[in-house]
Amino acid sequence: xxxxxxxxxxxxxxxxxxxxxxxxxxxxxxxxxxxxxxxxxxxxxxxxxxxxxxxxxxxxxxxxxxxxxxxxxxxxxxxxxxxxxxxxxxxxxxxxxxxxxxxxxxxxxxxxxxxxxxxxxxxxxxxxxxxxxxxxxxxxxxxxxxxxxxxxxxxxxxxxxxxxxxxxxxxxxxxxxxxxxxxxxxxxxxxxxxxxxxxxxxxxxxxxxxxxxxxxxxxxxxxxxxxxxxxxxxxxxxxxxxxxxxxxxxxxxxxxxxxxxxxxxxxxxxxxxxxxxxxxxxxxxxxxxxxxxxxxxxxxxxxxxxxxxxxxxxxxxxxxxxxxxxxxxxxxxxxxxxxxxxxxxxxxxxxxxxxxxxxxxxxxxxxxxxxxxxxxxxxxxxxxxxxxxxxxxxxxxxxxxxxxxxxxxxxxxxxxxxxxxxxxxxxxxxxxxxxxxxxxxxxxxxxxxxxxxxxxxxxxxxxxxxxxxxxxxxxxx
Ligand code: SF4
Numbered sequence: 001x002x003x004x005x006x007x008x009x010x011x012x013x014x015x016x017x018x019x020x021x022x023x024x025x026x027x028x029x030x031x032x033x034x035x036x037x038x039x040x041x042x043x044x045x046x047x048x049x050x051x052x053x054x055x056x057x058x059x060x061x062x063x064x065x066x067x068x069x070x071x072x073x074x075x076x077x078x079x080x081x082x083x084x085x086x087x088x089x090x091x092x093x094x095x096x097x098x099x100x101x102x103x104x105x106x107x108x109x110x111x112x113x114x115x116x117x118x119x120x121x122x123x124x125x126x127x128x129x130x131x132x133x134x135x136x137x138x139x140x141x142x143x144x145x146x147x148x149x150x151x152x153x154x155x156x157x158x159x160x161x162x163x164x165x166x167x168x169x170x171x172x173x174x175x176x177x178x179x180x181x182x183x184x185x186x187x188x189x190x191x192x193x194x195x196x197x198x199x200x201x202x203x204x205x206x207x208x209x210x211x212x213x214x215x216x217x218x219x220x221x222x223x224x225x226x227x228x229x230x231x232x233x234x235x236x237x238x239x240x241x242x243x244x245x246x247x248x249x250x251x252x253x254x255x256x257x258x259x260x261x262x263x264x265x266x267x268x269x270x271x272x273x274x275x276x277x278x279x280x281x282x283x284x285x286x287x288x289x290x291x292x293x294x295x296x297x298x299x300x301x302x303x304x305x306x307x308x309x310x311x312x313x314x315x316x317x318x319x320x321x322x323x324x325x326x327x328x329x330x331x332x333x334x335x336x337x338x339x340x341x342x343x344x345x346x347x348x349x350x351x352x353x354x355x356x357x358x359x360x361x362x363x364x365x366x367x368x369x370x371x372x373x374x375x376x377x378x379x380x381x382x383x384x385x386x387x388x389x390x391x392x393x394x395x396x397x398x399x400x401x402x403x404x405x406x407x408x409x410x411x412x413x414x415x416x417x418x419x420x421x422x423x424x425x426x427x428x429x430x431x432x433x434x435x436x437x438x439x440x441x442x443x444x445x446x447x448x449x450x451x452x453x454x455x456x457x458x459x460x461x462x463x464x465x466x467x468x469x470x471x472x473x474x475x476x477x
Pocket of ligand 1: 159160161162163166167168169203204287
């Protein structure tokens with residue numbers, strides 16, 4: 001579903017409202033249409049649903065500009081139909097109803113682009129409003145579809161591994177990679193619409209394309225392989241921040257790290273290692289396990305700026321004190337920048353549920369505390385090394401206290417921090433108070449650091465010049 005942030009509906013009980021899902025595809029011009037439709041929906045007392053499950057009907061604002069966009073639109077219509085059975089199609093592809101009807105004869109209505117009134121007429125027919133005393137209370141404020149400055153791009157679904165603590169392959173099935181062309185067009189559209197940072201995600205990003213044998217597909221008249229290195233290269237050429245999540249330490253990742261050293265994509269790898277003791281890794285059935293330290297050293301040789309994030313499980317069945325000690329030693333040697341840890345907990349249906357030699361809860365907790373102590377110290381030391389440096393920081397939010405002029409204090413992230421999971425940079429805007437916008441990338445001098453976060457002051461706002469034509473002025477706040 002589209003990333004629509006609706007204004008709060010104050011005291012209106014939300015279950016009293018009819019809910020409309022909205023998928024907005026296409027260029028920023030189509031986004032403007034989407035904003036208009038969403039504004040009208042709210043003005044008439046409909047609520048925008050956050051998921052298919054919540055939606056009574058779905059509007060798909062389509063793009064028909066190029067073949068992959070048509071395909072993406074048709075797929076989105078199919079998904080929405082499967083989920084709700086009631087779909088209104090609008091936008092560019094709506095100009096070619098025969099294409100839609102051929103694939104999806106059950107759509108409820110089709111309109112062309114810039115057809116807010118027609119769309120609303122169909123919504124009213126499908127979801128008539130009863131005399132609801134609450135809807136009259138709704139404000140008719142405009143809905144902004146302003147894209148956030150970062151976005152997640154999923155490149156594959158499912159997973160081909162059989163980690164013994166995980167049931168994702170059972171839930172989602174084997175890996176199905178998207179065509180590189182589809183991913184690249186999505187990235188292109190996002191960047192054109194104002195997105196500055198793309199988080200590349202899947203269950204095992206390093207295995208991208210294996211299932212489709214690195215099939216080629218079209219992007220801007222060229223054939224591109226569904227291979228992580230090729231994809232990263234092409235994404236990097238678009239000029240936005242590109243961040244890689246869920247990478248396993250396979251040999252070809254070295255070539256991705258080379259792209260980081262060249263400044264094409266962010267020097268950041270999220271590598272969930274889960275453990276370091278060979279016997280535990282074996283029981284976990286982890287992909288890419290073994291020689292972890294060597295691999296990390298090699299990556300750092302290629303790209304000294306690299307930030308490595310990882311997650312670990314402590315107290316996995318059979319983990320002995322000496323296994324755990326190996327893990328602590330690994331942590332000291334690898335000096336990972338960002339580390340998360342969890343105690344092992346059982347997941348119904350996971351194979352590890354039947355493993356013997358469970359670690360008592362108290363031991364798990366004690367190991368977690370010891371682990372976090374080491375991880376925190378290393379993180380603090382590594383962040384301390386950044387004090388005095390000038391770093392690029394992407395601004396996520398304002399942090400003004402009462403009485404501050406707007407935009408005096410800001411919170412952002414460096415290239416080494418993913419949103420939500422890593423550290424933050426707390427900044428004073430200084431002379432630039434009021435001039436820095438959310439989503440801007442600034443140069444900041446780092447003045448202080450603690451275990452997780454950095455502190456500093458903005459020195460300059462960097463111009464934003466992606467290699468993608470900006471089709472509108474989105475992202476302004
Ligand atoms: S934990 Fe293992 S099985 Fe589960 S999604 Fe990740 S790689 Fe696949």
